[in-house]
Amino acid sequence: MKSLKKFNKSIISGAVLFATMTLAGCSTTMEQGKYADGTHDVSAKGKKGLITLTVEVENGHIVDIKTKSHNETESLYLNAERLLSQIVAKNGHEGIDAVSGATYSSNGILEAINSLPRANGSQPEYVAVGAKEENADxxxxxxxxxxxxxxxxxxxxxxxxxxxxxxxxxSVAIVTELNNAKNVIFAEFNESGRPNYYTRLYQNVPKRMSEYNFSMGKKKGTAWVQSALTMEKLMVEQDKLTFDLNPEYDAKLGNKLKEPNRLKYLGIDVVAGASNSIQQSMVPLTAKIHEKINGQGSNQRFYQQAEKLMDAKGKWTGVTAMLRIVVDTDTKQITKAHYDEIFADEKAQIKDASQKKFYRQSKYESINYVEPARIGFNVMIDGLNAHLQQGGSLFMIDDLPATGDTGSYAATGFTKRSNSWDNYLNLADVLYKEMRQDGMILEHKKQ
Incomplete structure (x- = not known):
């Protein structure tokens, strides 16, 4: 019996030894992690300054992260610092969202990890991320x-x-080619919610580039703007401004949402979601414009310049600046002006993580956009329109909101200068030169 125990013991010891040797052999062939081994200090910019992390890497895997220094608001950074454990668990920052309320600090941490030396020597570009609730849709x-x-x-x-x-x-805006009224080159329909709209959030709010489209899309499966875009495209492509109802149109099906194209005009399908707006507003308004084009014509000249805003490296920020100016061809005075900054159609195209949630919206029409200058962006632009309509200079705008720092916001609530004014002035210069060349505007002083 003792000899049997000895025999069994020797077998077990041999098996353990073999397993140990096998594991040891495997350890020499285990896949190396993606990072360079060692202790590394990595940094990236947060909201108020550099965030520096000390990261320990073993066998290519992150095993520990500590904050070495930062200049962030302490309470916000403590929230963002919760990401460190997630980074260790995932061995990297990929797929991790920012912490709500600490987006800048979060991105500082994640970008610092992105700069950690890689075992293969590569250095991927960092793409800022938004907070989790910003990705809820x-x-x-x-x-x-x-x-x-x-x-x-x-x-x-x-x-x-x-x-x-x-x-x-x-409202409908139509632009035809100079000296060729039959060629429609621009068409735009917009609609603002009625003042007594049942949802207070959308009272008097333009629908085209606001959150309204997302709200409606989630409730009814289609966005309001899709119908408008369909009609505008047809107007420009077919040079057509008048539409007759299809005699086979079934009004009983008008409010059914089972089909993507419910409302039909002769040869034209209109995307569901704005059939009432198209029938009761867009079509009648364009019919009036059609009469004007074939009657007295227009004494208004339209100018628009749109440019992508680039960062210091020449890459698109995901924001497009646009300036429109309408002038009276007789008086050479500006009758209407509108400046806006429009966010990209997709979140991934927007570089500033805090602005990703505004995709497919504009600063002017968005309900929730917060202008860093501490004043409503729409207030700034409405002020610009009034200023120019009253004969003010395109360039001398110091009397407008947020064109300069007016005190300590923390102490008094005063505004800061908005960077958007610099973008506006660049486009104003482009259009002014074009209008002067056409003899369509009087001289505007620059300073």
Whole structure:
């Protein structure tokens, strides 16, 4: 019996030894992690300055991270610092969202990890991320584009607006080629919610580039703007401004959402979601413009310049600046002006993590966009329009909101200078030169 125990013991010891040797052999062939071994200090910019982390790497894997230094608000950084354990668990920053309320600090931490030396010597570009709730609509499948055509558009300008259906305000802008009224080169329909709209959030809010489209899309499966874009595309492509109802159109099916194209005109399908707006506002307004084009014509000239805003490395920030100016061809005075900054159609295209949630919206029309200058972006632009309509200079704008620092916001609530004014001035210079060359505007002093 003792000899049997000895025999069994020797077998077990041999098996353990073999297993140990096998594991040891495997350890020499185990896949090396992606990072260079050692202790590394890595840094990236947070909201108020550099965030520096000390990272320990063994066998290519992150085993420990400590904050070496930072200049962030302590309470915010403590929230963001929760990401460190996630980074260790995932052995990297990929797939980790920013912490809500600490987006800048979070991105500082994640970008610092992105700069950690790689075992293969590569250095991938860092793409900023948003907070988790900003990605809550990732399953939103509807697609549309609100991007303006880049470069210059100019032509004869026609505009109509009127309230319809319980007080919504509809408007249509049409631009035709100079000296060729039959060629429609620009068409845009917009609508603002009625002042007594049942959802207070959308009272008097333009729908085209605001959150309204996402709200409607989630409830009804289609966005309001999709119908408008469909009609505008047809107007420009077919040079057509008048539409007759299809005699086979079944009004009983008008509010059914089972089909993507419910409302039909002769040869034209309109995307579901804005059938009432198209029927009761867009079509009647464009019919009025059609009459003007074939009647007295226009004494208004339209100029638009749109450019992508680039960062210091020459890469698109995901924001497009656009300036429109309408001038009276007789008086050479500006009758209407509008500047806006429009966010990209997709979150991934927007570099600033805090702005990703505004994709397919514009600063002017968005409800939730917060202007860093501490004043409503729409207030700034409405002020610009009034300033120019009253004969003010395109360039001397120091009397407008947020064109300069006016005190300590923390102490008094005063505004800061908005960077958007610099973008506006660049486009204003482009359009001014074009208008002067055409003899369409009086001289505007620069300083």
């Amino acid at each position: 990732d399953n939103f499948k509807l697609k549309w584009s609100i991007q303006p055509d880049l470069g210059l558009i100019k032509g004869d300008y026609y505009y109509e607006e009127a309230r319809f259906r319980q007080g919504h305000m509809g």
